[in-house]
Amino acid sequence: MTTLAHRETTLDQLTRDVEQHYQTVFTADEIWRLRNNLLRDGYIRLTELLPRNVMAALQKDVKSIVAKAARRIDITVEHTGNTPRKMSTVNFADITKFGEFAPSLYALKPLRNLLSQVAGHDVRDCEYQPERLTITKQEKPGDTHGWHWGDYQYALIFIIEAPSVDAGGMLQCVPHTTWNKKDPQINRFLSENPIRSYHHDSGDIYFFRTDTTLHRTSPIERDCLRIILNFTYAGPDDLNKDRTHETMEAIYEFA
Secondary structure (H helix, E strand, O other): OOOHHHHHHHHHHHHHHHHHHHHHHOOHHHHHHHHHHHHHHOEEEOHHHOOHHHHHHHHHHHHHHHHHHOEEEEEEEHHHOOEEEEEEEEOHHHHHHHOOOHHHHOOOHHHHHHHHHHHOOOOEEOOOHHHOEEEEEEOOOOOEEEEEOOOOOEEEEEEEEOOOHHHOOOEEEEEOOOOOOOOOOHHHHHHHOOOEEEOOOOOOEEEEEOOOEEEEEOOOOOOOOEEEEEEEEEOHHHOOOOOOOHHHHHHHOOO
């Protein structure tokens, strides 16, 4: 059993390792470039956010959580125009229950500070705790996390395992769009705007603006595996929003 003293020592070492890593990777020019790309595209690839050994530990931990707690869903979500969700999910409660490593990263100080530098403002805890950490797994032909927006401003996505590009499961985005839950008009946005598609490999990380980026993962085309860990964060635009969580509850909350 892991003791509190051991967890604190491990977290202290993790903080030092990540801080040292950032000193060599994220120069002022690189942060400037990332910020501009995020403003333009609503998305940036951020794979250097974790040292390789830390990402390997995260991948191992998330796969263990999935084996213990993933639950299959096959639903449509009314508030995103009845788009489908065909996948397995793990909610916040089970991640914090079974995770040995993943929960520690959410509030890791150097990681949060870097995200705030890239965003150009404070990146804060998502106020709705169940949305802070979630996991999805897609593995069967047709599995998809259908078109939707996020309730909060940002998401940080860790690609725990990814299929090859020919198997589907790509992130697809339409940035600078707005979610009206009563009338989402997803097909109008898709017909009037270019769709940007991003393939990711296992171990990749990306950061994106979820509340103004219509997005989905394209359907899996054959038996394979796509597992992601999602950290949801708030930003200044979330301070004055009145929000509900119907989509989140349909996907991740289990009776």
